[in-house]
Amino acid sequence: MSDLVLLGDEAVALAAVHAGMTAAYAYPGTPSTEILEFLIRYQRRHGGPRATWCANEKTAYEAALGVSFAGRRALTAMKHVGLNVAADPFMNSALVSIHGGLVVVVADDPGMHSSQNEQDSRYYADFARVICLEPANQQEAYDLTREAFDLSERFHLPVVVRLVTRLAHSRTSVRVGDARAENAVAKAPVSKEWTLLPGNARVQWRALIDRQPEVDAWSEQSGANRLELHEDADDLGVITTGIARNYYVENLEEIGRPLSHLHIGAYPIPVGLVRRLMRQVSRVLVLEEGYPYVERLLRGLLPSDIEILGKSTGTVPPDGELTPDLVRHALGLPERPGQSMPGFQVPSRPPQLCAGCPHADSFAALTEALDGMATPVVASDIGCYTLGALPPYSAVDSCVCMGASVGMAKGASDAGLRPAVAVIGDSTFLHSGVTPLMDAVAANTDMTLFILDNETTAMTGGQPTILPPSRIEKLVLGLGVDPAHCHLIAAHHRQAEANRALVERELAYQGLSVIIAVRECIETLKTKKKAQG
Amino acid sequence: MKFDIILAGVGGQGVLSVSAIIASSALEEGLFVKQSEVHGMSQRGGAVLAHLRLADAPIASDLIPHGCASLILSMEPLESLRYLNFLSPDGAVVTAITPVQNIADYPPLDELLDRIGKLPRARLVDGDRLARDAGSARATNMVMVGAASHDVPVPAATLERFIEKTFAPKGEKVVATNLAAFRAGREAAL
Numbered sequence: 001m002s003d004l005v006l007l008g009d010e011a012v013a014l015a016a017v018h019a020g021m022t023a024a025y026a027y028p029g030t031p032s033t034e035i036l037e038f039l040i041r042y043q044r045r046h047g048g049p050r051a052t053w054c055a056n057e058k059t060a061y062e063a064a065l066g067v068s069f070a071g072r073r074a075l076t077a078m079k080h081v082g083l084n085v086a087a088d089p090f091m092n093s094a095l096v097s098i099h100g101g102l103v104v105v106v107a108d109d110p111g112m113h114s115s116q117n118e119q120d121s122r123y124y125a126d127f128a129r130v131i132c133l134e135p136a137n138q139q140e141a142y143d144l145t146r147e148a149f150d151l152s153e154r155f156h157l158p159v160v161v162r163l164v165t166r167l168a169h170s171r172t173s174v175r176v177g178d179a180r181a182e183n184a185v186a187k188a189p190v191s192k193e194w195t196l197l198p199g200n201a202r203v204q205w206r207a208l209i210d211r212q213p214e215v216d217a218w219s220e221q222s223g224a225n226r227l228e229l230h231e232d233a234d235d236l237g238v239i240t241t242g243i244a245r246n247y248y249v250e251n252l253e254e255i256g257r258p259l260s261h262l263h264i265g266a267y268p269i270p271v272g273l274v275r276r277l278m279r280q281v282s283r284v285l286v287l288e289e290g291y292p293y294v295e296r297l298l299r300g301l302l303p304s305d306i307e308i309l310g311k312s313t314g315t316v317p318p319d320g321e322l323t324p325d326l327v328r329h330a331l332g333l334p335e336r337p338g339q340s341m342p343g344f345q346v347p348s349r350p351p352q353l354c355a356g357c358p359h360a361d362s363f364a365a366l367t368e369a370l371d372g373m374a375t376p377v378v379a380s381d382i383g384c385y386t387l388g389a390l391p392p393y394s395a396v397d398s399c400v401c402m403g404a405s406v407g408m409a410k411g412a413s414d415a416g417l418r419p420a421v422a423v424i425g426d427s428t429f430l431h432s433g434v435t436p437l438m439d440a441v442a443a444n445t446d447m448t449l450f451i452l453d454n455e456t457t458a459m460t461g462g463q464p465t466i467l468p469p470s471r472i473e474k475l476v477l478g479l480g481v482d483p484a485h486c487h488l489i490a491a492h493h494r495q496a497e498a499n500r501a502l503v504e505r506e507l508a509y510q511g512l513s514v515i516i517a518v519r520e521c522i523e524t525l526k527t528k529k530k531a532q533g
Numbered sequence: 534m535k536f537d538i539i540l541a542g543v544g545g546q547g548v549l550s551v552s553a554i555i556a557s558s559a560l561e562e563g564l565f566v567k568q569s570e571v572h573g574m575s576q577r578g579g580a581v582l583a584h585l586r587l588a589d590a591p592i593a594s595d596l597i598p599h600g601c602a603s604l605i606l607s608m609e610p611l612e613s614l615r616y617l618n619f620l621s622p623d624g625a626v627v628t629a630i631t632p633v634q635n636i637a638d639y640p641p642l643d644e645l646l647d648r649i650g651k652l653p654r655a656r657l658v659d660g661d662r663l664a665r666d667a668g669s670a671r672a673t674n675m676v677m678v679g680a681a682s683h684d685v686p687v688p689a690a691t692l693e694r695f696i697e698k699t700f701a702p703k704g705e706k707v708v709a710t711n712l713a714a715f716r717a718g719r720e721a722a723l
Contacts, residue, residue: 005560007570030572113571170569170584170595173560249593324598336600338618344648346615347638349543351579384577391637461572 006174008167009034011138012077012105015145016049017042019101020180022072023050025060027431028460029079030114031168032107036077037461049182055466056402056431057082061089064102068158069194071186072100073149080108080119085402085432087124090158094128095204097156097193100183101149107163110290111321114165114459116382116401118319120290125160125267129208131215132160132267133224134242138174140265141167144224146177155215157208164289166321167243212268220272224265227273229280230258237281238331239264239274241294244287247327254333269297278306285330286310289322352387358491358519359385362452363393365496365517366421369503370395376507377417379408381433383425384458384521396423403432406449410440413447419507420447426472427457427465434475440512441480448506449514451476452491454521462524469518476514485513492519534564536686537597539616540583542608543633547674551606552583554678554699558691559587569595578635580612587686606681608660608674609633610645617652626652627681627722629660629673656680656722663717669707672714679718689719 006014013035016024026036039051054060057078067074076086083090083106090104106124109115125132133148135141141163148159192200219225237260240248245263262277264270278284278298284306286295292311299308309315315330316322329335353360363385370376380386380396381404389396398408405422406429413420424433429451440447453472457463467475473488485506489499499517506513538555542548549570556568569584584597599618605626607613613628620626628649632642649655658680660673667676675696682689696715700708 005557005566034572166569166595169572170567171556172567172592172595173565243595246593246595250598323596324594328598336598337622338600338602339620339622339624339652340617341614341648341652344614346611347636347640349578349580349611349636351544351577352635354545354577387577459577 003173003175005171006138006142007034007169007171008135008138008141008163009107009169010038011141011174012145012161012163013038013042014176015142016075016103016149018177018179019146019149020073020182021049021075021149022100022182023052023064023067024075024077025052025054025063026077027054027056027060027082028457028463029082030460031109031165032077032079032082032105032163033460033463034168035105053463053466057086058089061086061093061104065089065093068098068100068102069188070100071188072183074100075103075105077105077107079115080106080121081115081117081401082106083121083124090124091128092196093158094130095196095201095208097188097190097204098152098158099156099186099188101152102158103145103148103152103161104158105145105161105163107165107168108290109165111165116399118290120293121160121162122267122290122293125162128158129212130157130160131155132162134162134265134267135167136243136245136263136265137167138170138172140224142174142176144265151218155211155218162242164243164321216268216271219266219268219270222266222270225270225273226263227276228261229276230260231280232258235282237261237277237284239277239284239286239294241265241288244289244322244327247322247324248287250324251328251331251333255331264294269294274298281306283307283309285315287316287322287327287330292318350390352390353384354522356522357384358454358517358521359388359452360393361491361493361496361499361519362450362517363388363395364493365499365503366423366450367393367395368500369507370419370421373419375417376419376421377409377412378421378423379405379412381405381422381424381428383428385423385425385452388423402428403436406433406436406440409447409449410436410443410445413445418446421450421507422447423450423452425458426451426453426455426469429472430466434479437476438479444511446510447512448503449512451514451516453516453518455518456521456524458521458523462521462527473516476516481512481514485509485511487515489515489517490519491517534589534686536587536604537602538585538587538685539597539602539605539619540585540607541605541612541616542581543612543635544578544581546581546608546633548581548583548608550699551608551674551678552585554692554695555685555687556585557695558687561691561695562687564589564686565592567592567595580615582616604681604684606677608677610642610649610657611639613649623653625654625656625684627656627658627677627684629677630657631659631661631673658718658721660718663721664714667713667717668710669714672711675711675714676718676721679715679720680722682715682719683722
């Protein structure tokens with residue numbers, strides 16, 4: 001046993017190592033990125049376990065599933081929207097008979113610090129009928145991740161560990177235990193249990209349903225679910241999940257009377273514990289980060305004698321992340337005034353492209369070329385270049401999900417908006433942009449794909465792109481893009497005039513063209529130079 | 534004992550390094566520490582905020598409640614005012630005075646510094662100048678650690694030890710510059 005100072009993400013990563021994990025796979029995504037970054041550093045220092053970035057969350061998930069099939073323990077990590085990408089293997093892996101422990105760490109981003117939505121991964125775990133563990137602090141992130149591997153092997157299920165931004169990116173002391181050895185290689189004994197032909201899948205689905213009572217019974221007695229009943233406190237009860245407990249505890253002293261309290265850190269929801277709490281109280285306040293998941297289950301469809309307070313009643317806001325102050329308000333405690341400066345509004349300072357960023361030169365070429373056109377459309381994507389939506393560029397009409405720029409530009413062009421441009425980064429293109437480009441090639445869609453190749457995954461801190469940048473042009477040509485309309489340019493202000501002219505030419509061309517604008521991200525360049533001294 | 538610190542600045546100003554040095558020093562002194570950071574998109578030239586909580590008993594929330602911070606330590610003057618609602622009525626503001634004017638509606642600097650000066654406990658430090666005098670304009674954040682060191686419940690010697698440890702991989706000269714920056718900040722804030 002020893003104490004280490006770890007981010008929530010790092011506590012999860014180290015727990016996986018100590019649980020005898022053989023391999024970890026992920027695609028970078030805030031706030032989950034530091035899990036693999038920690039494991040990659042660990043592998044460099046200690047020679048293992050294997051930790052690898054993948055093309056996207058789906059390929060990462062499938063690699064982890066293969067490790068489990070081989071009888072060994074695997075972890076895959078992603079941000080919440082990454083689970084949408086990996087949803088296909090995730091949902092179906094609940095039906096196979098998981099062999100080596102498979103732990104799926106999903107970091108939700110309530111408040112959308114670095115995301116386009118605040119979806120709640122507990123619904124996914126419920127949807128797939130698998131166990132979900134929701135640590136409240138860094139120590140639990142460590143302990144529950146270790147336990148997740150054991151549970152996965154015990155119930156032959158993938159186990160979800162749900163983090164949220166404030167836990168993933170907060171650091172404190174964690175007591176860590178001894179390392180367990182890795183599992184030996186041992187192929188899953190029954191191939192039928194992994195081959196989801198309809199006939200086999202029906203059997204597996206039924207087996208999953210039949211296992212449910214056993215999983216429910218486990219949840220009732222799990223140490224992560226704790227009920228504290230006070231017989232004389234019969235009015236208000238509180239249910240907390242995950243880190244909401246911290247905000248409740250932060251305010252507890254001032255409440256001045258004991259409240260009956262159920263904390264939920266393990267799902268499926270422990271119905272027996274909920275029932276025992278509800279017998280004791282006339283009102284229950286539900287505090288949970290994300291969607292009102294527990295609250296909606298409690299409320300059900302029909303009215304109940306017990307008043308349920310939470311996001312649906314406006315007792316806590318239905319959107320954004322919780323804070324100690326929002327929970328304080330929900331508990332009926334008075335606001336704690338801070339200092340203020342009446343009559344002075346601090347202007348907002350949104351993120352922006354770094355000075356000298358190659359994307360700035362690409363957007364300059366694009367906006368100049370589009371200037372004066374009646375109905376241009378610029379569909380963009382997920383990455384630093386999304387900041388091209390903000391002034392001074394204001395060059396972007398859409399940003400929806402990884403790879404959407406390419407498909408959306410195709411659809412907009414098909415519908416009659418011209419010129420149609422897709423702007424996507426190198427890493428996002430390799431993640432999800434290649435398949436929609438096939439659609440555009442097949443139809444020779446009148447659109448221009450602008451690949452901003454800064455040779456890295458910049459937004460999440462400069463992880464290497466899965467393929468070296470030199471391969472992107474070959475890949476594009478290999479798909480069948482006309483070489484006369486596939487161009488490699490330098491994203492540099494010295495080339496401004498030539499770049500603008502080229503973009504103009506390709507916008508005018510009535511067919512598919514691809515422009516790959518290359519220049520290394522100035523941040524990764526700086527880091528490299530520093531490392532070289 | 535509880536001591537909550539709001540650390541503010543603009544992406545790239547070394548807010549996280551400041552947080553790490555104070556946090557490591559507090560741990561060394563046997564305090565409980567929680568350090569909440571911002572990663573990802575907002576780091577790109579935007580407003581950066583870190584919550585650093587020190588206490589002699591276990592800390593529940595990673596976030597500082599409103600009205601509870603003992604100190605706002607800011608690397609930039611405008612940013613020192615962004616989180617005033619977190620500052621306790623008797624809390625202090627320690628801020629560098631050099632602006633990062635990367636937004637169109639940045640208020641006039643004189644007016645801004647004047648406003649900060651009128652807060653109950655404000656300390657304005659010419660971090661950039663002191664850092665340059667110490668040997669590197671990049672050491673402004675260590676000047677600010679020094680300027681805050683009178684308030685932070687950690688001995689200056691411990692902070693110095695962690696500054697040494699942090700910069701040791703970059704060589705003796707960098708260590709010396711950052712220690713000088715720390716001391717200059719500490720002296721300026723007396």
